[in-house]
Amino acid sequence: MPKFLKQLQYQLFLIPILLFYTLFTIYPLIKSFIFSLTDFNGYNKNYNFVGMSNYLKIFKDDAIVSGISYTLLYAISSTVLITLVAIPLALILDQNFFTKNIHRAIFFFPSIPSGLLLAYIWGFILAPISSGVLNTVLREVFNLGPQPWLSDPNLAKLMTIIVAAWAGAGWHAVLYLAFLQGISKDYYEAASIDGAGRWGQIRHITLPLLAPAMTVSIMLLLTGGLKVFEIPFALTRGGPGFETHTITQVIVLRGISEVQYGLASAMSIVFFLIVLVITFFQVSWMQKREERVL
């Protein structure tokens, strides 16, 4: 059989996937781009072509400017915080102790419920009223008055990031754990014969060999952080003011609530490009790092 025919059969198997990918990803993206050049309001299909005017409006919009800065802060801070918690947690869970499976399950548990549900539960914990658990503890133990965890601009930003780290650390610890278990024990035995201590082994063997896991985990955290909606929305509704508005929330606000579908589409295209550029540079940089250490 000619070589091209042999390869064609593999290509044919990709056609169904390509069709679905085109239908559910490429087509909506193209359609969004078309809408972004119109004054479509989300209801009336008699819309007009308005050129780039929606794109020009974006950076004059207080909500989107605030949304971009908070979303970047959220994505970067939650990525750093989760990584700093997940790697040590994975190292501990990798130890061979009696209750290791129970502990793995406990730390993985916050990843199971939806972010929205978790945030609602945290909303009760952080509430500034008599049923707010955290404020009650502060009052009973330290005789402190209620703290505005979700209404002070700085505290609200901090709390959304902490709740995100609490929810995501376990899942990423399991990801690191999977990679840790793939590291050959021979390296550690050789290092120990050479007199390396535990910290030396972590620094010179574990962390470098975890580089591929870090590339994957950080890419997932950054893209997830940039696309975040549920946790800040459920905790603060984006407030106070625009302080914890995320880009996705602004897109929904302008598109659905304010029936400016064309503007929201332009925002989503710009947002898509921002995520694409950030992810591209992050993965390229971290893959080069992998090549250096492996």
Place this chain on the structure above:
Amino acid sequence: MKKSYGIVLAVILCLSVMLTACGGNNGNATNAGNTNTSGDVGGSGNSGKKVKLSILSWNNEKEMAPLLEGFQAKYPNISFDFQHAPPVKDYISKLQTMLLSHSATDIFIIAAENRNEIIDGGYAIDLTNEPFMDVMLEGNKPMLSKNGKTYAFTQTGWVGGLWYNKDLFAKAGITTFPETWDEFIAACLTLKEAGIIPYYDNVGDVTMIHDGLFANTTLAKDADIDAKIFEGKATFEQSWTETFKLWKSGLVDNKILTADMIGLTADQIVNEFAVGNVAMITGGPWNINTFKEANPDLKYEMAPIPGPNPGGNYYAGAPGVGLAINSKTKYKEEALTFLSYLASPEGLKKFEEGSGAFITAKGYESTVSPEIEKAYKEGLLQGKFYLPMVSWPRHQEALRNQFMISSQDLIVGKGTPEGIAQALDKKLAEMDNK
């Protein structure tokens, strides 16, 4: 290898057939819709033909059950595909998605927040001359109308105001509910001195306090003020600044309304009032069941929102949302039969029974809980109520969001009362030039 090619080709063929079938169904659905738009309906409610009417409601299934069951007992050939989405944003976005994808239900709700888009998009049929529209209050029609035509039927209205806890007022030595704004602020400070939290507000929304204050200060002098703002003959800055100043100096500067309230949810506020932890909240008839369930011994009543001008106090309130008929329904006549039943004394009673809503249809007397009777009689029936989102003719959601965000900024110490009003003018101009 020939066998492999055969399998691959078979898979592609199956897939093509599946996709063609999907396309074919869509085409049929569209055709059916078009045919029925032209008036080729499936038959009358009494024809005996089995019909399934679909409804998207923001009242849940439990609230709608008596009405639907009562209708089915009368018209056994008509059954329901009932769908629910909670108000307001979830409902509006679900309906919007359904309308755009040609999968909207036969009957759906129009609210102030989406009426312009529904009517302009031609999604609802004109009900103006339907016989059952005679029972709808004239005052309820403008919210669901455009250019003199009414596109939905509403049988309800609501009124809201300040719920106050009588025991906590008595504990602080306050014997009567304050009549004016200054007396209201003084009462809040007295409650605070007695160690009682005077007032919680849902600052995550446009608060009812603003509605009452604006009505007392501005609307009472000029009933057409909203129309003038939207015609460019007046501005938010000219008409709303006084309201925002009173609100800030009375509630924010005296720390009666504090920044931590931004973090409260509506449910938390209602529960705190129900268990007696706060003396006043704003709310409406929908809170009564929660109060009764959480604390049957609670002594409370609804009062109007006090304003600076004595005797001119208002409640918050508006006509209820209306049921509209999809212009592409296959069952127009059955849908009209359903609305006729809803407008009948039997249907109104069934709806009241399930939802607990105030019925405002002509010739029907609603049964009202004593705690809200004064608000019902002095507010709703006398027309002493106001809600900006209903009175504003366009861009309600955009302005509401701007209102809320600017108010929150003011509470946390950013911005000024003039700034909120100017931000609304800016938003209106931006939306008009969109």
